[in-house]
Amino acid sequence: MRIEITRSGGFGGLTRTWSLEVSRTEAEQRWLPLAQAEAADDPSDDPAESSEVTATGAATGAPAGAAAPRGGDRQRDRFTYRIAIGYTEVHLSESHLADPWRELIDRARAATPASGPGKPEELL
Amino acid sequence: MQRIHCSIIPPHLLTRLAAVRDARLSVASEAARHALLELEPVLQSREAALARPVRQGSAVMGTLTRRVSDAGGREELPGTLVRREGGPPTGDAAADEAYDGLGATYRLFSEEYGRSSVDGAGRPLDATVHYGANYDNAFWDGERMVFGDGDGEVFGRFTASLTVISHELTHGFTQYSTNLEYQGQSGALNESLSDVFGVLVEQRELCQDAAAASWLVGAGIFTAAVEGTALRSLAAPGTAYDDDVLGRDPQPATMADYVVTASDNGGVHINSGIPNHAFYLAATAIGGRAWEGAGRIWYDAVLNGSVPPDCDFPAFARATHESAEKRFGPGSPEAGAVVDAWTQVGVLP
Numbered sequence: 021m022r023i024e025i026t027r028s029g030g031f032g033g034l035t036r037t038w039s040l041e042v043s044r045t046e047a048e049q050r051w052l053p054l055a056q057a058e059a060a061d062d063p064s065d066d067p068a069e070s071s072e073v074t075a076t077g078a079a080t081g082a083p084a085g086a087a088a089p090r091g092g093d094r095q096r097d098r099f100t101y102r103i104a105i106g107y108t109e110v111h112l113s114e115s116h117l118a119d120p121w122r123e124l125i126d127r128a129r130a131a132t133p134a135s136g137p138g139k140p141e142e143l144l
Numbered sequence: 145m146q147r148i149h150c151s152i153i154p155p156h157l158l159t160r161l162a163a164v165r166d167a168r169l170s171v172a173s174e175a176a177r178h179a180l181l182e183l184e185p186v187l188q189s190r191e192a193a194l195a196r197p198v199r200q201g202s203a204v205m206g207t208l209t210r211r212v213s214d215a216g217g218r219e220e221l222p223g224t225l226v227r228r229e230g231g232p233p234t235g236d237a238a239a240d241e242a243y244d245g246l247g248a249t250y251r252l253f254s255e256e257y258g259r260s261s262v263d264g265a266g267r268p269l270d271a272t273v274h275y276g277a278n279y280d281n282a283f284w285d286g287e288r289m290v291f292g293d294g295d296g297e298v299f300g301r302f303t304a305s306l307t308v309i310s311h312e313l314t315h316g317f318t319q320y321s322t323n324l325e326y327q328g329q330s331g332a333l334n335e336s337l338s339d340v341f342g343v344l345v346e347q348r349e350l351c352q353d354a355a356a357a358s359w360l361v362g363a364g365i366f367t368a369a370v371e372g373t374a375l376r377s378l379a380a381p382g383t384a385y386d387d388d389v390l391g392r393d394p395q396p397a398t399m400a401d402y403v404v405t406a407s408d409n410g411g412v413h414i415n416s417g418i419p420n421h422a423f424y425l426a427a428t429a430i431g432g433r434a435w436e437g438a439g440r441i442w443y444d445a446v447l448n449g450s451v452p453p454d455c456d457f458p459a460f461a462r463a464t465h466e467s468a469e470k471r472f473g474p475g476s477p478e479a480g481a482v483v484d485a486w487t488q489v490g491v492l493p
Binding site (some may be wrong): 096 | 281283299312409412
């Protein structure tokens, strides 16, 4: 199963995309439960504060709710990550990134030598 | 206007002196009792000033206090203190650039606008360099600025450009003044203030007037492999880089090209191009030293209370127009330049 990681924000506001292939078993046993847990862990009702899991393919055209990552705090210029595991997406802030996600991001970066394209995601 | 006196003798000593009944110390004792009477309202007003979450002016004049730490390549803060205020250069480029950059930023706010540090009350300026391994970013964490060394392929070290350091420190200034929410248009204004005062710090250090300045943010932090001069351009948003790997600078210059996106907190680093360009147009129309004309107007707007945390572009435009009229007079060329600038970028009709 393909996992695609899109990093936006940061001082430069540059968007980078990396991807890797994992087995269906790994995705279902490790990453999908983790993605669901991110949403369940966060009791906040404020979309700006919460991580969100959304199913792509359906109408995800409303940007405000779709990607507001965690980090409605005093952090500025931090990265924001969108991780798509098959049809499931999780949005995470760099300042709230658990170790397994860091490992996944490192693997994806290593698996994508000529990182790019730099096209900003979801530009309408 | 409220005046706050600074007493060099601590209150507990004054109290002891005031209580002395020895005739040989009667003059000192009387003076101490008098000083304590004066001190009471001072302490009260200082307490009130410190209790306010947002300070509109400088309450207590402080001095420049810098502390630069080294994270040693780990993602842990604050790291080891390597240079404190007045200490000798470390010989490490990143640590010394951060130290000098904090000083330059402090001087702009202090010497031009009379503000003591980011909070107006002399808060020490903390920075950490060598954060993380191949770390491609610089950020403000709510208390300190943090700089990575870059990956060596796209980015070199982030302290190499003064505008990066002044940009991060200005996030501190914004946090303690308007505290603009970091989402959508208010977030783009937050970013724009950091770019605006970021370039003004550099222009002032280089003694450049508006016509001579580069108006670039982050020049010199790309490696030679990247097709680009900087991360952002206030003079021509959207033209700072155009590279095979990074793509093209996505910043719009006008509302016609406003980018609606879910990434980057609603495009805070993208749509900041619009208020950035408005500042550039106002500053070049006014001419001369940008930190004295347009910079002063923007600073006034932020400090005069008319920029709420959820401010949008039109409300910010009106706030700058008002502060231009207040400082330079209604119908002044400066006020006209500000309105023209916001009109050209499509924020005002």
